[in-house]
Amino acid sequence: TGTNNWWKEATVYQVYPASFYDSNGDGWGDIPGVVEKVPYLQSLGVDVVWLSPMYDSPMHDMGYDVSDYENVLPAYGTVQDVENLVEACHSRGMKVILDLVVNHSSDQHAWFQESRSSKDNEKRDWYFWRPPRYDDAGNRMPPSNYRGYFAGSTWTWDEKTEEYYLHLYAKEQPDLNWDNKATREAIYNSAVRFWLDKGVDGFRVDTVNKYSKHTDFPDAPVTDPKSYIQPAIGMWCNGPRIHEFLREMYDDSFAPYGDVMTVGELANTPDPKNVLEYVGASAKQLSMVFHLDIGHIGMGPSLEEKYILTPWKLTKMKSIVEKWQTFIEGTDGWTTAFCENHDNGRSVSRFASDSPEFREISAKMLALMMVTMTGTLFIYQGQEIGMINAPREWPIEEYKDIEGLGYYREAERQSAGGDTTRKDLIMNGLRTLARDHSRLPMQWDDSAHAGFTTGQPWMRAHDLYNEMNVKKQENESSSVLSFWKDVLRLRKEHRDLFIHGAFEVLDYDNLETFCFVKSRDDARALVVLNFTDQAQPFTQVDKTRGMKLLVGNYADSPLETLKAFEGRVYI
Numbered sequence: 001t002g003t004n005n006w007w008k009e010a011t012v013y014q015v016y017p018a019s020f021y022d023s024n025g026d027g028w029g030d031i032p033g034v035v036e037k038v039p040y041l042q043s044l045g046v047d048v049v050w051l052s053p054m055y056d057s058p059m060h061d062m063g064y065d066v067s068d069y070e071n072v073l074p075a076y077g078t079v080q081d082v083e084n085l086v087e088a089c090h091s092r093g094m095k096v097i098l099d100l101v102v103n104h105s106s107d108q109h110a111w112f113q114e115s116r117s118s119k120d121n122e123k124r125d126w127y128f129w130r131p132p133r134y135d136d137a138g139n140r141m142p143p144s145n146y147r148g149y150f151a152g153s154t155w156t157w158d159e160k161t162e163e164y165y166l167h168l169y170a171k172e173q174p175d176l177n178w179d180n181k182a183t184r185e186a187i188y189n190s191a192v193r194f195w196l197d198k199g200v201d202g203f204r205v206d207t208v209n210k211y212s213k214h215t216d217f218p219d220a221p222v223t224d225p226k227s228y229i230q231p232a233i234g235m236w237c238n239g240p241r242i243h244e245f246l247r248e249m250y251d252d253s254f255a256p257y258g259d260v261m262t263v264g265e266l267a268n269t270p271d272p273k274n275v276l277e278y279v280g281a282s283a284k285q286l287s288m289v290f291h292l293d294i295g296h297i298g299m300g301p302s303l304e305e306k307y308i309l310t311p312w313k314l315t316k317m318k319s320i321v322e323k324w325q326t327f328i329e330g331t332d333g334w335t336t337a338f339c340e341n342h343d344n345g346r347s348v349s350r351f352a353s354d355s356p357e358f359r360e361i362s363a364k365m366l367a368l369m370m371v372t373m374t375g376t377l378f379i380y381q382g383q384e385i386g387m388i389n390a391p392r393e394w395p396i397e398e399y400k401d402i403e404g405l406g407y408y409r410e411a412e413r414q415s416a417g418g419d420t421t422r423k424d425l426i427m428n429g430l431r432t433l434a435r436d437h438s439r440l441p442m443q444w445d446d447s448a449h450a451g452f453t454t455g456q457p458w459m460r461a462h463d464l465y466n467e468m469n470v471k472k473q474e475n476e477s478s479s480v481l482s483f484w485k486d487v488l489r490l491r492k493e494h495r496d497l498f499i500h501g502a503f504e505v506l507d508y509d510n511l512e513t514f515c516f517v518k519s520r521d522d523a524r525a526l527v528v529l530n531f532t533d534q535a536q537p538f539t540q541v542d543k544t545r546g547m548k549l550l551v552g553n554y555a556d557s558p559l560e561t562l563k564a565f566e567g568r569v570y571i
């Protein structure tokens with residue numbers, strides 16, 4: 001038990017088990033494969049390994065549909081393998097956090113199987129079952145008009161007991177009813193304490209603000225008169241009892257285990273005041289949350305338009321970064337820094353350039369942005385070698401994600417009349433934004449399938465793995481990987497400034513360069529990043545007087561000009 005908040009200064013590395021390293025040649029990554037790579041992660045400078053879901057699952061949403069919280073997907077290994085990973089990390093002074101997915105379970109979970117079996121089953125009320133309603137013509141309709149995340153209604157009709165059940169995501173992911181105390185206790189017991197008892201150090205908490213529903217399920221406002229289903233995210237985010245539930249989970253299941261790290265995935269909460277209700281130390285709910293809007297850059301303005309690629313300006317990035325860098329100042333809250341995860345395309349391809357000429361320099365420039373940010377830093381597997389999106393020529397058949405395919409098929413239906421505009425638009429969006437891009441096999445070396453597997457990988461390896469892989473970069477002092485190692489070390493050396501410092505943007509309106517100052521007491525750092533493929537004037541050059549260049553991504557460069565995608569940190 002301790003309250004030193006060890007997690008504040010940690011560098012967290014997200015492992016997506018399916019795509020990290022396959023130790024047994026079945027084409028799927030696995031936990032023994034992660035154990036094998038722990039020394040690699042340590043050499044990179046990682047403190048915490050976050051394992052995306054490894055629980056038993058029918059894998060409709062890559063394990064975010066859990067059929068047994070107390071077991072591991074056989075393709076990934078066993079509970080003992082997870083304990084081995086915890087041991088391998090702990091023996092090196094590293095920690096492990098798991099993904100806690102408890103807004104919904106799989107429809108194959110024993111709880112749902114019972115709940116579905118009859119209206120008077122004692123677990124009936126563990127999920128949301130509601131009778132149908134009927135339109136004027138007498139057609140059976142879902143109980144409310146909500147559109148879910150993966151396209152389509154949030155309600156699915158079940159013939160057996162002739163009622164609908166609620167699912168914000170796929171129909172194979174029914175929502176658990178947190179309003180039922182017995183359900184909450186089962187969740188804490190099975191999904192939380194089971195693993196804390198095995199020695200894990202915390203959780204990334206999936207969809208953290210969606211557990212409390214308005215259980216009368218009022219209709220969402222009609223914004224699309226042509227359709228029965230309507231945008232409805234506001235109907236279930238930050239619901240009436242959400243803070244009561246999270247506080248209860250904290251008191252019952254986190255606090256007894258000491259300084260457990262929890263990072264919630266917080267959607268649709270623009271007002272920092274509301275965010276502090278989750279992450280203020282005095283609120284006793286979560287250590288920190290992810291602010292997802294950096295991932296939304298370049299997406300359409302609403303959920304329905306998510307995969308419509310939309311031009312963006314650098315000021316958008318600046319305002320998002322500034323908002324979540326500064327909102328904790330003068331409070332007891334904490335924040336996070338990240339620009340990649342398993343739900344987004346690769347940052348080099350989205351925010352800079354993945355052309356052969358610029359991709360390495362771009363990856364290093366983005367690394368400088370990340371390591372100088374206040375908060376707990378998260379990097380996603382492959383980010384440290386500058387992995388990029390799948391080639392644009394790859395056909396839709398190479399895409400596997402349930403969400404992207406849901407949007408694509410919806411667009412296909414809309415294009416059935418012969419006008420393929422919508423389908424082309426969505427396909428174009430998926431080429432940059434699909435969740436698949438981050439799920440390609442990790443590129444270890446230049447052997448077949450990037451050295452990820454000796455078998456047939458579940459997802460195709462990137463065509464360019466010969467040029468971008470760990471083995472090659474470990475041997476080059478100027479590689480992206482070597483750069484990340486250096487700058488992660490510098491982040492720790494200057495932790496007061498980089499991890500804890502105050503953040504201020506300079507020259508906000510500049511659309512080419514992002515310049516900011518970090519400060520703490522008398523110390524100051526100045527960070528300047530050129531987000532374009534052209535040389536740009538260094539407008540803030542005066543501010544460097546009396547400072548030294550700490551690190552940059554070009555070996556040499558004229559003081560007053562920033563080369564393409566150049567980044568520098570002065571101190």
Ligand code: TEU
Pocket residue numbers: 061064065101149169206207265267292306342343403
């Ligand atoms: O994502 C929650 C979520 O709603 C998004 O932020 C997500 O990126 C999605 O694409 C919304 O359109 C979490 C997981 O990170 C994601 O992989 C799962 O699919 C989802 O929960 C359901 O469990």
